[in-house]
Amino acid sequence: MGPLIPYDIIPFEWSSIIAIIIGLCFGFILEASGFSSSRKLAGVFYGYDFAVFKVFFTAAIVSLIGLLYMDYLGHIDISMLYIHPTYLWGAIIGGAIMGIGFIAGGFCPGTSLSAVAIGKIDAIINVLGIMVGVFIFSELYPLFEPIYNGYFYGNITLEDSLGINPYWFVFILTIVAIIMFAVTDMIRKRVKKVFY
Amino acid sequence: MKNKTQNRHIYWNPYFGGFLLGILIIFTFYITGRGLGASGAMKSSVVTIVDDVSHEHAEKSAYYSKFISGDKSPMNNWIVFETLGVLIGAFISGSISGRIGWRVQHSPKITRRRRLIFAFGGGILFGIGAQIARGCTSGAALSGMAVLSTGGFITMLAIFGTAYLFAYFFRKNWI
Numbered sequence: 001m002g003p004l005i006p007y008d009i010i011p012f013e014w015s016s017i018i019a020i021i022i023g024l025c026f027g028f029i030l031e032a033s034g035f036s037s038s039r040k041l042a043g044v045f046y047g048y049d050f051a052v053f054k055v056f057f058t059a060a061i062v063s064l065i066g067l068l069y070m071d072y073l074g075h076i077d078i079s080m081l082y083i084h085p086t087y088l089w090g091a092i093i094g095g096a097i098m099g100i101g102f103i104a105g106g107f108c109p110g111t112s113l114s115a116v117a118i119g120k121i122d123a124i125i126n127v128l129g130i131m132v133g134v135f136i137f138s139e140l141y142p143l144f145e146p147i148y149n150g151y152f153y154g155n156i157t158l159e160d161s162l163g164i165n166p167y168w169f170v171f172i173l174t175i176v177a178i179i180m181f182a183v184t185d186m187i188r189k190r191v192k193k194v195f196y
Numbered sequence: 197m198k199n200k201t202q203n204r205h206i207y208w209n210p211y212f213g214g215f216l217l218g219i220l221i222i223f224t225f226y227i228t229g230r231g232l233g234a235s236g237a238m239k240s241s242v243v244t245i246v247d248d249v250s251h252e253h254a255e256k257s258a259y260y261s262k263f264i265s266g267d268k269s270p271m272n273n274w275i276v277f278e279t280l281g282v283l284i285g286a287f288i289s290g291s292i293s294g295r296i297g298w299r300v301q302h303s304p305k306i307t308r309r310r311r312l313i314f315a316f317g318g319g320i321l322f323g324i325g326a327q328i329a330r331g332c333t334s335g336a337a338l339s340g341m342a343v344l345s346t347g348g349f350i351t352m353l354a355i356f357g358t359a360y361l362f363a364y365f366f367r368k369n370w371i
Contacts, residue, residue: 002229004226004227005227010227018228019281022224023277023279023280024281025216025220025281026217026281026282027281027286029220031285031287032208032213032293034208036286036295039302042369042370045359045360054211055213055214056214057214058218059338060218062219081343082231084231084336084343084348086347087330087347091350091354093325094327095336095355096358097325098325099359099360100321101317101320101321101322101325102322102333102355103362104366105315105316106314106369107315109334110232110234112234113234113282115286117283117286118296121300123315125315125319127319128316129323130238130320130326131241132319132323133323133326134327137323137328141258141259155345156346157344157345157346166344
């Protein structure tokens with residue numbers, strides 16, 4: 001029964017090695033999907049390449065369905081998993097700032113790292129920028145502290161906040177995603193091609 | 197030449213990449229009980245640098261001090277090892293497809309300098325935003341969504357929603 005490390009089925013000492021292996025797969029998938037190219041990433045916002053959207057939502061749905069199945073079959077204890085905490089305004093404001101950073105810089109941290117690995121100089125600059133951003137946040141922490149720690153709702157899921165059945169939610173999300181995939185293909189056909 | 201440039205852009209089918217990424221997220225949760233991440237390693241690096249330059253300052257700061265614990269280095273951390281893996285994995289994939297090389301990728305309509313300035317500025321914003329939201333696209337949005345976290349969904353909507361809203365102002369950089 002998983003998760004294996006929190007339940008001590010795999011000893012904690014192995015976690016660094018497992019971290020490297022998991023990261024290796026993550027980096028490989030990002031790079032092979034073309035996420036080391038900022039112009040491919042930005043395509044999702046201008047309609048000339050929807051790879052980001054397709055990879056992101058396929059991954060989200062596969063992992064949602066997979067985790068629910070593994071919980072249902074008793075392979076994983078979903079209550080032991082780390083649920084990203086909800087700080088309402090932190091998520092909204094932080095997300096909005098990241099959104100502007102995304103469209104300006106063309107990378108998010110994970111994709112930026114995969115581009116650093118293949119020698120993209122713009123990605124190296126982007127990673128340095130992210131580090132400067134973290135530094136600015138830390139130095140001005142007292143200023144950000146109210147949104148960082150405020151409006152805390154706990155480690156809640158959509159089941160708690162919307163009262164929705166997770167199985168139905170994932171089912172509906174999957175249908176919506178499939179429709180959206182078809183729509184994006186139609187949009188892409190109408191948008192002027194951009195070669196990069 | 198043209199053929200060679202085109203070959204460099206042969207990437208995986210996005211559904212295939214997404215499927216494998218989803219399997220990887222399940223596997224990560226199954227083994228470690230938590231999801232993937234990326235910006236965490238950059239935070240650890242900044243904490244380490246600040247701690248090395250001025251230990252006193254790091255101790256006094258309300259934010260850095262959360263991540264310094266006695267004799268354990270902030271770099272000795274799950275996410276830092278994962279990030280090392282990301283660099284190796286991306287390098288392997290890039291080597292197989294011949295995409296390795298020092299270059300600045302930008303639209304032919306803008307200069308290299310402009311691209312680098314925007315890459316830096318965008319990075320700064322992303323760094324600040326990722327701290328406020330306690331995670332980036334991987335750690336908060338993707339890994340949060342995988343366990344139906346409300347915060348994860350809100351962060352995802354905020355990132356993509358704002359990027360779409362502001363895309364118009366940055367269009368010259370990309371199209």
